Amino acid sequence: xxxxxxxEVPPQVREFAEKSVDQAEKAISSFIESATKSIATVPGPMTxxxxxxxAITEASMKAQFEQARKLMQxxxxxxxxxxxxxxxxxxxxxxxxxxxxxxxxxLSAGRDASNKTTT
Numbered sequence: 166x167x168x169x170x171x172x173e174v175p176p177q178v179r180e181f182a183e184k185s186v187d188q189a190e191k192a193i194s195s196f197i198e199s200a201t202k203s204i205a206t207v208p209g210p211m212t213x214x215x216x217x218x219x220a221i222t223e224a225s226m227k228a229q230f231e232q233a234r235k236l237m238q239x240x241x242x243x244x245x246x247x248x249x250x251x252x253x254x255x256x257x258x259x260x261x262x263x264x265x266x267x268x269x270x271x272l273s274a275g276r277d278a279s280n281k282t283t284t
Contacts, residue, residue, distance in 0.1 A: 171240060171241050172239065172240060172241060172242065172245075174237075179237055182233075182237050183234070183237060186230055186233045186234060186237070189230070190226070190227075190230045193226050193230075194223075194226075197219055197222065197223045197226070200219055201216065201219050204216055204219065210274050210277065210278045211274060213270060213274065214267070214270050214271055214274055217266065217267060217270055218267070221263045221267075224259070225256070225259070228252070228255070228256065228259070232248070232249075232252045235248050235252075236248055236249070
């Protein structure tokens with residue numbers, strides 16, 4: 166490997182970054198938990214869709230925090246590129262699956278609402 170392609174990150178910087186990621190993850194988790202509780206108190210035809218959106222958001226955020234942790238441990242530019250490439254591929258696949266689920270849920274909620282207004 167080309168010595169110019171290695172990365173030297175001081176331990177203090179790495180430790181600060183790790184603590185920052187941990188704090189951000191806790192804050193986001195707290196926000197999503199509060200939002201989930203709020204949604205549960207307001208029933209309606211789109212409540213399930215809103216819950217799904219929050220679940221998707223939570224899964225995405227967890228993946229992003231895990232990604233940040235992996236990147237902090239990378240020792241070379243090549244490793245960063247590999248980690249990032251895998252992350253993007255995984256995220257695209259997850260987004261495609263979630264889009265399919267959301268579309269199906271929204272169509273189902275729309276049919277249910279339509280059935281309630283016609284009966």
